[in-house]
Amino acid sequence: MMQKIRHTPVAPTRTQRLAPGGEIDAHRHDDHQIAYASRGTIAVTTDAGSWIAPATRALWIPAGTVHQHQAHGELDLHLVGLPTTDNPLSLDKPAVLAVSPLLRELIVAYTRAPSNDTPPHHNLRAVMLDQLALSPERPLHLAVPTDPLLRELHDILRTDPSDNRSLDDLGRQIGASARTLSRRLRDDLGLTYPQWRTQIRLHHALILLADHTPVTTVAHHCGWSSASTFINVFRRTFGHTPGTRLTT
Structure with a gap:
């Protein structure tokens, strides 16, 4: 608050x-x-x-x-x-x-x-x-979940966007099944887990890119398997590649 x-x-x-x-x-x-x-x-x-x-x-x-x-x-x-x-x-x-x-x-x-x-x-x-x-x-809004379990999951993913564990594995850490978390994500945010995780990663990627972090490093820190995969996701979302510098 x-x-x-x-x-x-x-x-x-x-x-x-x-x-x-x-x-x-x-x-x-x-x-x-x-x-x-x-x-x-x-x-x-x-x-x-x-x-x-x-x-x-x-x-x-x-x-x-x-x-x-x-x-x-x-x-x-x-x-x-x-x-x-x-x-x-x-x-x-x-x-x-x-x-x-x-x-x-x-x-x-x-x-x-x-x-x-x-x-x-x-x-x-x-x-x-x-x-x-x-x-x-x-759709570049990163909503704050209201559900306590989702807030716990949100904190894990924001702390380390490169965390590639499955929802089952993450659920075991916070004491909830993947099915429960998936249902609560749909009810709370209207998103699937992959959609939500991609939003979190893109938010973090934009911050790193603004600090002139190399694209390959951004891809690694944000959990994409390769720079090319990250570039494709970024281009689909923003309409340009992450290496594009738009300035006045």
Whole structure:
């Protein structure tokens, strides 16, 4: 549970640079907010779990959501505040959105330009909102399980994503059968064990890549049998290879 929550009524629109490991502490806004990292990887944590996004993704943070930001790698963070009347995708929960090359440039330009009440500024905002409305949601949410057994399993896998033991073996360690754990995963998170483990591994992989860890090392540390297997999974999920560097 996050403590010392700040209340900042207006969500800011700005560009901010954070050093690796830098944080913006727990807070909430009365506005919606978009968080986009044109360099590095941004993680947003709420009581419901964590969302993480490389440069091909943006994070949607609904009004009133208590959240904190953390930088992985050198971070160029672009924040867009939107009033509650502007919700192009009608999302009421945090989400990861795909960012097209056009949307990327619009967000970067909008957050770097001084806020002003001029027609060009309004036009830029309107096109950005139109592009946001076309952005598909991506399943990069790492939910925190509510079930005590799953929380125990979650801690094991987050501590060592390369742990390749079967669900039967892990279940013996925490005192539950694979069948019980599988059923609770479906009921709690709506995922199979392989799907959940892949999500955990991809989250960890994004953090390592943001720190410029070699792809082969990332694959090994995150439990993939080979770099090529990791690259294929990463490409299917993010639309580009893990070695791609997308910067401004």
